[in-house]
Amino acid sequence: MANYISDETIDYVAILAKLELSAQEKEQAKKDMAGMLDYIDRLNELDTSGVEPMSHVFPVQNVFREDVVTGGDESEAILSNAPASKERMFKVPRTVE
Secondary structure, rough: OOOOOOHHHHHHHHHOOOOOOHHHHHHHHHHHHHHHHHHHHHHHHOOOOOOOOOOOOOOOOOOOOOOOOOOOOHHHHHHHHOOEEEEEEOOOOOOOO
């Protein structure tokens, strides 16, 4: 393992993640984090000069549709179910004095 994770780093990450780790869990976390960093180092060694960057594994494209109003104005029908309304709005009891 070329990457060394200090106890301070583990404590800091635990604080950020709002975790309480025992001494055994801290040691396991140090090993896991070092393993992840080693794997990233291995990935950085790969020659990706001929590989085109991508944002998704599959060729996914956004499908857009026309923005057309289909429902129309149904405010009167909606307000007909309200116990009270005023000026095309729901009227509710006052909550702030």
